[in-house]
Structures are given as C-alpha cells and as structure tokens.
Amino acid sequence: MSPDITDDPAETLAAERAHLAASRAALRAMREHAGSLSSDAAGDWVSQQILQALLDQRVAALADHSGTPLFFGRLDRASDDDLPATVHVGRRHVHDDRGRPLVIDWRAPISRAFYQASPADPMGVSLRRRFGYHGGDLTAYEDERLDDGGSAAGRQSRILTEEIERPRTGPMRDIVATIQPDQDEIVRSELTRTVCVQGAPGTGKTAVGLHRAAYLLFTHRERLARSGVMIVGPNRAFLSYISSVLPALGEVKVDQTTVAGLLGEYSAPEDPAVSAVKGDAKLVAVLRRALWMHIVKPTEGLLFTKGINRYRVADHEVREIVASLRGTTRYGPGRAALAQRLAHMVLVRMEQRGESPDDRVQDAVARSKPVRQLVDQVWPKLTPQQVLHRLFSDPEFLAAAAKDDLTAEEQSLLLWAKPPKSFRSAKWSAADGALMDELGDLIERTAVLGHLVVDEAQDLSAMQLRALGRRCRTGSATVLGDLAQGTTPWSARSWTEVLSHLGFEDGAVTELTLGFRVPREVLDYAARLLPSVAPGLAAPRSLRPGAGSLSVHRTPDLADSLARAAQDALSREGSIGVIVPDAWVNAASAALTGLDHRVLSADAVEDHRLLVVPATLAKGLEYDHVIVVEPADIVEAEPRGLARLYVVLTRAVTSLTVVHSRDLPEQLR
Known part of the structure; x- marks a missing residue:
C-alpha cells in the first residue's frame, strides 16, 4: 500500500523508503516468477525456442538496477475512477502478489499528469511529490500542491534542478524523472505521426527520441514487436553512449545501428565533391535508367521441346511481354514474371493442341533451360554492385x-579514373552504399520497420535519407537533429528538405530551444557562431546561468596547458572530455602522459573518466568538463569547420576550457 501523507518529514521519508523496499521485493518476485516459467509447454521445438526467447526478454526487462531509482515521483489524486488515489510513477510497472500496483509505468496514461499537471491545470492531481536519490537510496522528497489556486506557479524544483545538473560518467542516462512538458508532448505523439525535432544543444532531443521509442513500444507493444523499432545514430561511439537508456526503461529488444551499418560498411576514401554528387537526389532517376537499360530488345522467340512436340512463342510476342512488364514492377519480380508469362504462352500452345497442362507444368516450363536462357539474355539477373560498376x-x-x-x-566526377576489372574487386565508398541501397530497392522491395528514430539527421545526404525513409514507409518516425550542427558538405539547410527526402512531407517540425544541460555562459559563447553557421535559427537559451563555467586561455605551450587543465578538471567531480582536432589526437594523448586516460575511437565509447575525443566524434556526446584544444585547427580541418566547432563547444555540462596558441576564429574574438 502507498504511504499516507504525514506532517513529520522523517516519518514521511521512512514510509516512502518502506514503499521502495516493498516495490523492490515485488519486482524481484516478478522476475523470479518469469524465470521459473518453462518453454516446454510449447508444442514443437521451434515454438519452444520462440517462447524461450520471449521469456528471456521478459526476465531481462524486469532487471532491478541497484543504482537506478525504481520510482521517482508520486501523484495524489481524486479517486473518482477505478485507479488508485495515490500513484508512484517509475520506470516500469511493479505489482505485488495480489496484483495491486506498487509502481506505475511512466508511460501509462495516468502518469502523464506527473509531467503535464500544473496549478493552472492540475489534471485531477492535488499533490505531486518528487524524490531525491543518492545511488539507489531514497534520501529526500519534495511536495508541490497543485490544488491551491496557482500559488505554486513558477517555483523551481530543487530536486529536479539537482537531477538535471548531477555530474555523470559513462553512458547516457534516461531522463524519465526530468522530462519537461514540451518534451513530454513529443514523447507521447501518436505512432502514425512523424515528428521532427530541431533541438539546440542541451535541450535533450536525443533523450526525447529514445523515450518516444520506449513510449511507443509500451503503447503499441504487439504491433511493434512484429515490425520492429530501429535507432539510427551517427557512429558506433554514439550508439555505445546511448546504449543504456532503453534497457533502463525495460526495453531490451530495440535495434541500434549507424547508417553505415544499415547500408554496408563501405569505407573507401573519396573526394567530398564526388560524395556530394552521389548524395544528390538527382541520382535517383539516373540509377533507375541505369538499371532498366540492362533489359535488351528480344531478337528471337522461344522454342520449347517436350518429347516429340515443339511449342513456339514468336519474337514479337516475347517483345510484347517484355514491354508490358518493363517499368511496371520491380526489376527482380519482373524477371520472375517474364519467365511465368513465357511459360503461360507455352501452355496456351499445349492447350491448342488438345493437351490439359496444369500449374505444375507451367512452373516446370518457367524453370526449363530454354526459358531461363531467354530470360537471362533479355532480362539479366543483376546486383546493385554490377550496375554501379558499369x-x-x-x-x-x-x-x-x-x-x-x-x-x-x-x-x-562519377567516372573512375582507373576502373576495376570487375565489380567484385571494386572499392566502394560510404556514398556508394546509399546508391546500392536505392538500386537494391528497385530490384527487390526493402523490408519495412514499425518505427524509426534517426538522430543527427541534418548530416545525411538525400540518398541516405531516402534509404532510411523506404524502411519506414508507414510514416512513423522520429527525426532528430540541429541544423546548426550540420558538418557534412551536403548538410540540410531546412527540415522541410529532410522530411521530403525521407518521404514524410506531412511530418510536424517541433523546435526545442530551452536547454537544461549546457550552462548559459557556455551556450552564449558558442552561439556567437550561429550567424555564420545557421543564420535562420533562433539562439538557444539555457536555464542554468553557469557563472564561471567558461575559461579561455591563450598559451605558447599547448601541451603543458592541456595537462594542467586536465589535472584541474580531475580535481572536480564528473566526466572529462578533451576534444581536439583529429590530427591532434596522438599529441594530446602524449601531453596527458601520467594521467589515466583513454582515446575515443569510432567503434565504441570508452567508459572512462578522462577521454581524448577527436572533434569528428564529439557529436551527440556530453561531458561534465570539456577542454577544447586549438579551435582554429578544428575550423580549418573541413569545409563546415565552424559548424564542427559549434558542436565541440556545446558538449560541456559543467565547465568549458578553451586552450589555444593560434588566433581564435573571428566570431569568437
């Protein structure tokens, strides 16, 4: 049972701790019960394997993470329905052995009031309570009366502020305890609606996208279990950084990948100008023509022999069949249909001679050598690599x-200077992967997902966006990004453009400009770049003043200044990211000799307190303390270097230190 309100804070805290202990015990019992279930009840071996996999997922979803609060809020409400008057809101549903709810999942409809209720619109809630934790221990609570006629309006929750500002190490945490009303609206958007979030640094757009995926899986469990949910991020380091969020919310079966992981791990170096041409939507028509140009005009008919009988299909009839199929279906099914149409014509000849062939005869004719030879000659079997090679x-x-x-x-630009002898020996680039995917869909239909979450979408080319869009033809997607953080030569200039290439023209664009993580002093400093990077965007705002969070040092000895800045950061609590130009990685690591540190790679995020981070991998990550080395080199390293610098400067949650020996970019002076 939920604890009652008392006037004694110590008594109230003790009662809530007792409720937490009871909830944890109930969750353990739920997990033990799930683990005791057997798949033997299923009939055949395949069914047993499927059932066992589902049971394993259930057990994993009921894991109790000791350092993660099981519930973070409570609602006291009018009991004018069948729901309890007191509700504890947490990361997952927990009930006792009699089925009484001890914790209500944050995604349940009743929990919405925890995020949306206000004195102006209490939504039937009289009191909202937030809980403070240290590790897994409940240490504090904070009450907010919502039925006092609005006297509580404008008050800032201390517990909420402390949770947002709490130093963090390791992977990203969930934000279920701190979701804001505008974020909650996005999270609870309907499955059939595509939502595009333009989010300034620190606004939580990535977390919002992940929580929307968790919400949809809870609300449409059966439907999405069949079709699947996929998270697409910019690189593996980013995916490692966010990997703990969904499991902490009880969602253990969500695919997470990069665009390269989806389209093929092609990594041949390529001139950015060539990649820009390959990424342009103009290639769609070019690829379509290139594929269908492989079909040749039939010059002879078909002769099929069975015993002493011969059956002919004239060349003009073959041409008519090919013409009727060309361009009306995908290339692969068209090939199969040509074989069946030719076989059908042979069956017509058989029937004209008084025979009675059935469907089995037609299938045998379609697989026969004369038909296969004619189909291969007129409508050759192709792979995307063959088409691109030619x-x-x-x-x-x-x-x-x-x-x-x-x-x-x-x-x-597209033509190879020295063409490889065959498509098998060709070295393909990342841009080629999107072209192959386009061709692959023209040949055979691409499988469709139930929901797609795309982060850093502003960095994707038109062809990459098309590849993602065709995997989500249902129109159910969450598109995340920041136009100001576009760092590729083909970065989008508007979300209308992005949604159009995805095929979601009617998607709703929402802008998040109020930041909760990046200190205002740091954000204002980085925002000096916005007029040059994305002049159409509103400057982001931060709720955290962050006085003293920014320091900029010019020094003749970068290595020494970097080491001293790192030592200073290590004396404070929280994670540290030393973000450097990619060419500086080895030098920065050498400068930190004697300090326990790691170098971040593109393959996976290092769970280490002090990390050297190449500037090109910083997107989407955040650290309590960030040290940025030589901004001018970061800017000069790539065509959209100012945008890269904007990304780098906005990774700090507590403090930003800039060390440089060269002049800063003009916008920052």
Missing part, C-alpha cells in the same frame, strides 16, 4: 543514364 566505368553508359540530370562535370 555506370562508373563506362562513359557512354553513364551519359545515356544521366540524360539531362547530370552535367558533364558531374559525370566526370
């Missing part, structure tokens, strides 16, 4: 496929 190797073929869609200069 397109990039044969100037005449490329010109015919390009027509007026590509200029002569763009065609010359």
